[in-house]
Amino acid sequence: MVTIYGIKFKLFYYVIVMLYKLCTFIQLFHSQFFYYQISFYNPNSLIIFVMLFYVNKKVKTIMIDFKENSLSINTFIDGIIDYAGLFPPANLNLFDSLSNYLNYIKTNKYNLLSSFVLPINLIDDFIPTLEKIGTDYSKLDISFVATKPNDAINFIDSIKSDMDKINSLVNKNDKIYAKAIEITLPIKSDIGENKDDFEKLYNTISMVSKLVNNEKLQVYYEVPNSKNWIEITKNTIKLLAEYNSSNQNNISYKIRCGGVKPEMTPPNENVIAAIMTCTKYNVSLKATAGLHHPFRHFNDELGGVMHGFVNIFVAIILSKNMNLRTELMLELLNDENPINFEWNDNGLTWQNHFISIEDIKESKDIISSFGSCSFDEPIDDLKELNIL
DSSP states (O other): OOEETTEEOHHHHHHHHHHHHHHHHHHHHHHHHSGGGOSTTOHHHHHHHHHHHHHHHHHHHHHHHTOOOOHHHHHHHTTOEEEOTTSTTTOOOHHHHHHHHHHHHHTOTTSOEEEEEEEGGGGGGHHHHHHHHOOOOSOEEEEEEOOOOSSGGGHHHHHHHHHHHHHHHHHHOTTEEEEEEEEEOOOOTTTTSSTTHHHHHHHHHHHHHHHHHTTTOEEEEEOOOOTTHHHHHHHHHHHHHHHHHHHTOOOEEEEEOOOSSGGGSOOHHHHHHHHHHHHHHTOOEEEESSOSSSSOEEETTTTEEEOOHHHHHHHHHHHHHHOOOHHHHHHHHHOOOGGGEEEOSSEEEETTEEEEHHHHHHHTTTEEEEEESOSHHHHHHHHHTTOO
C-alpha cells in the first residue's frame, strides 16, 4: 500500500512495479537485439536507448521511494529514538541540536523520533534558544537529564532543585511537555556490605519517585559503573519493581551501552543481566550511548566493538516473550548478520525464533527508547540494509 497526501494507492503501487519490470525488459531487449545499430551514426537508436536507460533509472528511484515497510519493522521502530545531539560524540551546541530536532519533527517519516534529551544545566538557555531559532512547532517532548550531585547527602535536594527548574520551564511555554527525567543514582561500589544498604537505596528511590511522579514524569534510574555492577543492577531493578508494585507506578531502568572509548562499551554479560532482570520483573528499559547503528559491529573510529540497537531491543522482546536462555541471548547480542533478522507483516524472526506483531506491540511497555546523538545514522543504516 502506498500513501500519497493521506490517500492509499494500492493499484498505483502495482502500476509502478509493472512499469519497472517493463522498462527492464525493454532495456534488455534493446541491448541484445539492437546493440550493433546503436552508434553515433544512428542517432535515433541512441536517443531511444538513452531514454530507456533514463526511464529505467527513474523508475528504480521511484521504487525505492515507494518501498513499503513491513508492519513488524514499523511497530518495532515507532518512537524508538530520543535525540541526544548535545552529547558525545556529536557534542553539538544547543542551537544546532535543537534546530535539528525541530527539523526532524517535521520530517519524521518513519516515526522513529521520540524526545529531545536536555541536561538540566542547559535549561535556562532553552527558551531563548527556541525563540532564536524561530521555527513553528506544536509540541516538544523533553527528556531531562538530572544534575549529578557531588555526594549522596545532597541528592534529594538536587532533584528538588531540578524539578523546580523543569516546572518553571513548562510554565513559560505550554507547548513544552516534560516527558521524562533520567537520574543516576548515588550508589557507591561497596553497596551491599551493610545489611540496610539496599533498604536505604529503596527509601531514596521512593522519595525521588514520589517527588517526580507528582509532576507525571517518567523516571529512568541509572546505576553508575563499578566492579559489582551486575549485582548492584539486579538488586536495583528488583527495588524498582517493588516500588512499582506498591505504588501502581512504572519507574524504569536505564542502561548505558557505550561511549567515546572502547572500554565504555559494557560486556554482553552486563547487558544480558539488565535485560533478563528487567523482563523478569516487568521493569521497562531505556538504553543510551553507543547505539548509532542497528547491528553489532567493529567500529574503526572507536577502535572497538559497538552494540546494535536492533540486537538489544530484539533481545528484550525475545526475553520477555520466550524467556531465552543466557546462551541464546549472548548469541543474539553477538549477531552481526542482518540477514538473520527477518521482518514481515506477520512479525519478526531471528533464526528460528518468531515474534508476532502482537508480541512486539505488547513488548513496547517494556521497551522504552534509546538515546542517540545522531538521528540520521540509524535511519541511513536501516535504509542501506533495505530494512526501511
